[in-house]
Amino acid sequence: MSSIGVRSYAKINWTLDVLSRREDGYHELRTILQTVSLYDRLRLEETDGAIEAVSSDSRVPEGEANLAHKAATALRRVAGVRAGARIEIDKRIPVAAGLGGGSSNAAATLIGLSRLWRVELGYGEMIEIARRLGSDVPFFLLGGTALGVGRGEEVYPLEEARSDHLLLVNCGISVSTAAAYARLSRLTRPNDVRIMPFTLLAARDIRELPLAARNDLQEVVAAAHPEIAEVIKRLESLGARHALMSGSGATVVGVFDNLETSEKARAEMRAMGFWSERVRAIGRREYGETIFD
Numbered sequence: 654m655s656s657i658g659v660r661s662y663a664k665i666n667w668t669l670d671v672l673s674r675r676e677d678g679y680h681e682l683r684t685i686l687q688t689v690s691l692y693d694r695l696r697l698e699e700t701d702g703a704i705e706a707v708s709s710d711s712r713v714p715e716g717e718a719n720l721a722h723k724a725a726t727a728l729r730r731v732a733g734v735r736a737g738a739r740i741e742i743d744k745r746i747p748v749a750a751g752l753g754g755g756s757s758n759a760a761a762t763l764i765g766l767s768r769l770w771r772v773e774l775g776y777g778e779m780i781e782i783a784r785r786l787g788s789d790v791p792f793f794l795l796g797g798t799a800l801g802v803g804r805g806e807e808v809y810p811l812e813e814a815r816s817d818h819l820l821l822v823n824c825g826i827s828v829s830t831a832a833a834y835a836r837l838s839r840l841t842r843p844n845d846v847r848i849m850p851f852t853l854l855a856a857r858d859i860r861e862l863p864l865a866a867r868n869d870l871q872e873v874v875a876a877a878h879p880e881i882a883e884v885i886k887r888l889e890s891l892g893a894r895h896a897l898m899s900g901s902g903a904t905v906v907g908v909f910d911n912l913e914t915s916e917k918a919r920a921e922m923r924a925m926g927f928w929s930e931r932v933r934a935i936g937r938r939e940y941g942e943t944i945f946d
């Protein structure tokens with residue numbers, strides 16, 4: 654039986670505009686997503702048994718509750734595959750942190766198992782499986798810089814945003830995505846979709862994006878977790894040109910000019926007991942070329 658290694662990259666959101674709450678309970682978004690150089694390692698092994706998913710991190714659910722397990726099950730059903738798979742997830746992306754770790758694991762499983770099981774589904778069919786798994790999963794079939802609309806699941810490639818000195822900081826709070834959006838619902842205006850979202854304006858000058866980044870969920874999530882605002886302030890005082898929360902939080906992204914200041918800030922954040930990693934934006938091409946380890 655053969656096996657392969659797959660990199661499952663994290664994402665950040667350069668922008669996240671929440672336009673309205675929809676009839677189906679989801680929120681209508683315009684968001685610019687970006688893959689970054691932090692990744693989980695997945696080892697996928699073909700078996701003749703059931704689908705199994707195990708992880709190095711006890712906070713990641715194992716078995717059927719795991720999103721990678723769900724991805725494998727869906728792919729096997731749609732493609733009519735008989736074989737099984739064992740999925741081992743070596744977790745380096747913080748869990749429930751706004752970095753898309755679970756969604757990325759699901760997409761990496763779809764890509765990896767397609768190769769391992771020699772499945773040839775079209776892009777449309779893969780996207781269809783991905784969107785049913787979660788709003789961020791289709792983005793990870795694409796990677797790079799992309800616009801997400803609808804629930805975030807309808808993705809369009811954009812010109813690549815470059816950013817080589819990003820610092821991710823997580824102060825250990827897990828935020829459920831559903832809880833973050835629930836906090837926002839009283840603030841959103843239901844029929845406000847006519848306004849040109851900031852995201853689309855920002856996308857017109859992609860080079861400016863890292864410094865113009867913003868997130869509609871930040872205010873409500875930071876109000877519930879004051880540590881987030883403190884990390885943002887601290888990063889700015891340590892030389893970040895800009896800092897904001899990623900996705901539904903609680904990870905903060907600091908945008909730095911150079912290696913020295915970002916490295917110094919990382920040391921400072923770690924000294925404060927926070928998880929912190931330096932990363933850079935990963936473009937679509939590099940994403941595609943490095944996904945198989």
Ligand code: C5P
Nearest residue numbers: 678679680682787788804805830831834
């Ligand atoms: O799609 P996903 O399962 O990742 O979403 C998790 C939860 O986040 C949803 O159940 C919903 O409560 C919330 N959400 C939302 N609007 C979105 C995406 C997610 O309200 N566009």
